[in-house]
Amino acid sequence: MKKNIVLSILLSVILLCAPAYAGIPLETVKINVNKVLEVLRDPALKSPAKQDIKKEKLRQLYFDMFDELELAKRSLSRNWKKLNAVQQNEFIHLFHQILENTYAERILSYQNEKISFDKESMLTPTQAEVYTRINRPAGEVPINYRLILVNGNWKVYDVVIENVSLVQNYRTQFNDILSKQTPDKLLEILRKKVKTQK
């Protein structure tokens, strides 16, 4: 019994102290996600006519939160070198378009699900993973953000949803395409994809 009391005191001390130790990567994700939620909940932007303003605000937040170059490079992995500078720039642009076209709608359909920011772990001194969960009706979905320290800022370079890494998923696809096709052809496929999304 005594042991239990000591244990529970110890446990509560540890639990109460935990937030104080929350590091910068976790805070960064928290602040950014909360900013997104603020935009989504903003009553002034509720009407469908304001949808474009909402999207523009979200786009700004996306640029603050994500490192596009890191995201593109890692998705192409070894193949990044096969593209010349012009192609690389176009790739980053098209990749962004595809992600935005797909996920903007998903994010806008947010319905006040509870998000919890659990913890972070340092992968290396300049890379961290932040663990969050979103409570959806179909069940809890773990979403992890992988961040990298670039010029003093923590930026997201990969999102892991329900154990599936976005970057890894794209890398497999790009690898598959580039094992048979040229970079030019890949860009053409991406251009087509963007067009069909609109």
Place this chain on the structure above:
Amino acid sequence: MKLRLQRPSLGFYILMIWVFLATGFSVPLLPATVSAAELSASTSLADVAVTGNEAASSSEVAVSQNEPNPEPSAVSDTTGDESSPIDADNPSIDDLEAEDELDAADENQNNGNGPQITDPIEPFNRAMYQFNDKLYFWVLKPVATGYNKVLPKVVRVSVKNFFTNLAFPIRFVSSLLQADFSGTATETGRFFINSIWGIAGFIDLASMEGVNLPKQDADLGQTFGLWGVGQGFYIVWPFWGPSSPRDTFGSVGEYFLYPVSYLSPWYASTGVKTYEIINDTSLRIGDYEALIGAAIDPYIAIRDAYVQYRHQKIEKKRQKLWSSGTEEKKTIQ
């Protein structure tokens, strides 16, 4: 038509006796186990993170051993910069020349080149993928959307909880076969709490704060994986979707562990299972659309998502089960 349950077999009785004995121990201890469960929940979360870290660093070693070339080249690339030698392991966007290093650092988080699967019957799989895709958009989605409009979300979540509770034997037996005894006890406690006080499982009381007996992530395919059985090749079944020989065997086993399978006549069982799928789908309309909407090649995207998902499921369990000895030391870090 008469709905009836077939007479349970001997194995079922043995299982029930085991369950009775197991809960006999765990239920009276409930107030005490709450704090224990809290403790284990918090440590297991920490565990995942820590072991993720561990996996990264251990494979980092592996990478540097296997590929001696990128390491020295990257170091020489960055020594001229202000960045410290540690930064050479983690490429920043400035180190455009350190491409190989980027690969190495990136891959070590995904355990090598990330989990892959061979696909020798790709043409067949692609055809099956097309079939399932059409099945979703032409049949399942319209039905689920209609169903969505008839029943409020609360009801659909309760129905989902009911079926989840009913699938208890799958998680119970899997946890047991994985020698995950804490998981087995948690599942058993859950089953009884939800079945009795949660009105036959419609309310998931056990997952709520204060009780904190979360659903265990355990299935047979995962069990085989933990035993060391390889995943084999990729196979897409019509209706069932992405699988592998290992997971197919798992699904067959789970068929026998799922009480709904024993409903008679056979079409009652099929009907109930179909209803379950519709109910489940109604809660996640849009997920599949987003996945294939974002994909350049949806077939490859789903294959990769399947492999990553299954791989991580096994890895996380492995870390939970086999890292308990060192976990305490690492949580402090």
